[in-house]
Amino acid sequence: MSIEVRVPTLGESVTEATVATWFKQPGDSVAVDEMLCELETDKVTVEVPSPAAGTLGEIVAAEGETVGVDALLATLSEGEGAAPAAKPEAKAEAAPEASGGGEAVDVMVPALGESVTEATVSTWFKKAGDTVAQDEMLCELETDKVSVEVPAPAAGVLSEILAGEGDTVEAGGKLAILTAGEGAAASAPAAAPAPQAAAPASSTGKDVEDAPSAKKLMAEKGIDPANVQGTGKDGRIMKEDVIKAASGAAAAATAPAPAPAPAAAPRAPSPAEDAAREERVKMTRLRQTIARRLKDAQNTAAILTTYNEVDMTEVMALRNQYKDAFEKKHGVRLGFMSFFTKACCHALREVPEVNAEIDGQEIVYKNFVHMGIAAGTPQGLVVPVIRDADQMSFADLEKAIAEKGKRARDGKLSMAEMQGGTFTISNGGVYGSLMSSPILNPPQSGILGMHKIQERPMVINGEIKIRPMMYLALSYDHRIVDGKGAVTFLVRVKEALEDPRRLLMDL
Template sequence: MLIEVKVPVLSESIADGTLVRWHKKVGEFVRRDENLIDLETDKVVLEIVAPSDGVIKKISKADGALVVSDEVIATIDSEAKASVSGAAAAQDKVPVLVSDSATVHTESADVLLSPAARKLVAEKNIDPTRVAGTGRDHRVTKADIVHYLETRGGGREEVEETVVSSPVERSLPIPESVPSSVVAGQRVEKRVPMSRLRARVAERLKEAQNTAAILTTFNEVNMQPVMSMRKKYKELFEKQHGARLGFMSFFTKAVTEALKQFPVINASVDGKDIVYHGYFDIGIAIGSPRGLVVPILRDVDQMSFADIEKGIAEFGGKAKEGKLSLDDLTGGTFSITNGGTFGSMLSTPILNPPQSAILGMHNIQERAMVENGEVVVLPMMYVALSYDHRIIDGHEAVLFLVAIKNALEDPARLLLEL
C-alpha cells in the first residue's frame, strides 16, 4: 500500500517552508514516526516523520525545495521490503563513533539522544557515552554536543554550519572555519545567506521601526527586596515545586499587574483601530541555536510563580533542542527581554509586532544610592520600556514602569495583587 508523506498544516502566518535535508534515501526502510526530513519555516524547524513503517518508494521534493501545507513530498510503500542498495545505504548511515583513543563504538542503548544530537553525533564521530546529558532523563541534547566539541577543541561555528545552516549554505564553497595559519595582514571574508528565521526576524524588526512611533522610557529598580525573598525561599520553593525561583517570575507577575492598571499597553494597532486584549499573554525572549525566539506564556494572570518558572524552563529546553512548536510562538500581547543575562547595562528594545510595548531587563550592579538621607550600596537594575507612541502616551508609559518598580521593590504587592 502506497502512503503519501505530506507537509504538515502550517499556521496562517506561515505561507511556506524549506526542506532542509533528507535523512533517508529511496529504497531505505523507515519506522513509523521516524524523522525523514526537517522543515525550516520563518519561526521554527519542524520534523516531518514517517506516517507508517515501510520503504521509501519516491522522493518528490529535493533538499532545499520550497513547499506549502499538505504538499506531497514522498511516498512510502508499507508492504515492500528494503532493496539491497537501499539496505546498503542504510547500513552505511549507521553511525560508527570513534573516540579520542580511536576505539570504535556504536551508539549505546542506554544513552538517550535528541534527534538533533543524534545527527550531530553521526556527523562528527562522537562517542555519546563521553557526553554528559543535561536534558530530561539525562537526554543528550544538541547543546551538550556543541559544548563537548568546544571543550575538546571543536568550534561552535563549525557545528552550527553543519546542523543549523540552510542547504544553500552547505552548497557554497566556504571553508568551515578560518585557517589558523592565516598570513599576517591577510584579509579574510566569508559570505553566507541568512537562515529563514534570521531573515524573518530582520524583516519584522525593520517593519516595527518603519510602522510604529517607538519611544523608550527608563527607570531603575532596587532589587534587594526580590533578592532577599529569593534567597530566603529558593531552596524551599525548588523542593516544593520542582522548579528554580528566578527573577523572571517576579518581573512577569509585576508586568501583569501593571498591565491591568494600564490596558492600552496591552493593546495593539489594527489599521485605524485599537484592539484591547482582555487576556495577558506574555512573550519571553529566549536565545536559541537558530537565533532569538519569543515563546508565549498564556493567561499569565492565572499562573502562579511556580507555573511561570516551569513554563519558562520548558521553553528554554525546547529552544535548545529546536522543539518549539508554532503554537508556542504565536500570539502574545506584551514581551519581556532580559539582556542582563549577557551583561547588558542599558538598551532600547525594539517592539515585537503587532504588540505595542516591550520591557527590557538589564544587569544588576551594586551602586551607591541615597536612602533616607544616607549613602548606601544597593543592587540596582535599569529597566527600559519601549512603546508605540501612536496609542500610548508618555505619562501612561512612565506610570506603567513606575508600577513595575513599586511592585518589585515591595514584592508583597505581587502576592496581594496590589
C-alpha cells in the same frame, strides 16, 4: 467540474496576505492536498493545499499580489487531470525492482512537530548508490521552527533520492528509496569497507551524533573527526569547531615558511580572495520571519524607549528565603520572571494603554493580560504567550514559563502558542546585557526589557551602600502611549519590585 481555490483563514486579526510562491503552473496535474502556493502575512506563512485531485486551470492571483481572506486564487479542473499526477509515484515504486533482489524500503519525512506540515531538504549526507547502516543520518530537513535529521530505517543501499536539496516536502512524504537485505550486497560492491570507514567516528569514544553541518564541512575539507575537539553538548562537534580546526591546520602548514623579505610591502588581498574566505548560508524560514516582523515594527510604530533602574535587594532576599520551600511544595523553582510578570500585570491595570493596540482608527483596550515571554533558541528568538497571566499565582506562572521555555528550545511550539499576546517581557540579562532598547512585538504597544543584575554603589539615606541594581527599559508605541503613561508604568514596576509586599496588598 471546476473548483475554486480560495484564500484560507489567516489567523487572529489578519485580513490580507501576499502571494509569495506558486508551486504549480496552469495545466499542471495536482493531487489532493498537494501544495499549490504559499501566502505570507505579517505573522505567519500559510500554505494553500489543493482541495481535490485534478488539473490547475487559471491562476487569478499572481506572485506578489495582495489578497484578502476568501479571495479567489485559482481554478482547478477536477477529475480528468488526476491520473497523470500519479505517474511519478508509479516510477518511484518501480525503481526498487531494478536494483536487485533486496527489499525496497521507503525513507519517509518524520513527524515535524505540532502545526508543522512541511519542511525543506537542506542537506543530503549520502548520494544514490551509497551504502548506509541502520540509523545512519541520510539527510537534514529544515522547518520554520526546528531542524530534523532523517536516519536510515534499515541497512542497505540508497537506491534513489526523490527529493533533492532545496525541495519542499510534506510531513509523511517520501524522501528516498532504500534497498535492504540481499539487494544491498548486489547493488554496491563497496559495501564491505563501510565498517572501516566508520571506525574513526567510533574511536572517539562518543555516542553522540555530531552536528550535520559539521559533518558536511569535515567531509568537504577532508578533516578527520578524531582531530577536532567538540565543544557541543557531550562533546558534540559543531560547525565552529571544524572551522577552528581547519584554520589551525592551515596555520601549522604555513608556519615553517620563511619570513618575507623586509623590503616587500604587504599585499592587500583581492576581492576574489576575500570572497573565497566568505561563507554564504541561506536564511532559515524562522530567521526570515523574525527579520520581516522586526522591520515591520520599526516601519509601522512610533517606537520610543524610557529607562529606569530597580534595586533588587528585596526581591532577592524574598526569593532566597522561600525558594527551597517553594520548590518543595510546587515542584518548580522560584525565579525572577514571576516577580516581573506580576509587577507588569499590576502596572498594566493602572496604565491600560500599554496593554492596548491600534486597529485601524480604533484603540482596542484589553481587559486581560496575555503575557509574551521572549525566549532565545538555537533557531532564533520566539515569544510564547502565557494566557491570562494576571489571574495566575506565582507557582502557576513559574510552571507556565518553564514549560513554554522547554517547548521553545525543543522547537515544539505551535503558532497558536505564539499569537494573541498583549504585552511582552524580554530578558537580555541572561546573556549579560547591561542596557538595551527592545523592539515592539506588533501589534502590541509595549515591551519591557530586563537586564543584568549588577552591584553598584548607591546613596541610601545619605550613605553609600552596595546594592544589586538592574536597568529596566520600556519600549512603547508613542502613537497610543504618552510619555506620562510610559514613565508611570515603569515607576509602578520599580515600586512593586523594590517592595514586593505591594503586590500582595494590591498597592
